[in-house]
Amino acid sequence: MTLFNAIGIAGSGVTVYRKWLDAVSDNLANINNVTSTDGEAFRAKYVIAQEAADGNGAQVGGIVEGSAEGRLVYEPTHPLADAEGYVRYPDIDLTSQMGQLIMAQRAYQANLTVVDRARESYLAALQLGRS
């Protein structure tokens, strides 16, 4: 798209940050998943953002998953606990995820603001010489 480049570029950014929000949301939803020590913990998802292939805007290059090892927690009363009383929790830091949530939300809003400002500017350009 060449006519409204600013709008299209900001739109690609909005898509990237929507996916980041989705990833953070998924991580938070699974943050308390408990597995037995012989199973895999939930793998945190991290969005890889990069420049778009055509050079206009951003795109998601892929999703990187965190460690399946998680962290071992001593909970002998848990039904999934092993003989030594340990269970496996995913290795996700709640504070870090909340920070990422704020960053993703603000960036999403920033890109939407760009869309809005670009729209206003284009409409102002259409008013040229109309009076």
Added chain:
Amino acid sequence: MTAPIAPISAAMPVAAIAPVSTADLTGAAPVAGSGGDFATKLAEGLQSLQDLQTRSSDLAVKAATGDLTDVHDYTIAAAEASIATQLTVAVRNKAVEAFNEIMRMQA
């Protein structure tokens, strides 16, 4: 006693107006070559407007059927289609205005 007013004579001849040569007119001819003429540009503009409108309508259908993954995809497409429509209308109005201006020209 006042002096009689001198009769108007043909002593002030109006210089002959040089005829407009066709060479002058061709100078203002549409710029041919890479840019293409106005009609081509207009057709391209209408085609791109048509594409934007189609995309906006497709996304509206997706929103209605629940297949829309990104809400902003639709709102951005709708905004683009709206601006493109207004741009086309503005160009059309200017063209009609110019045509009318020429038609009002005195013979």
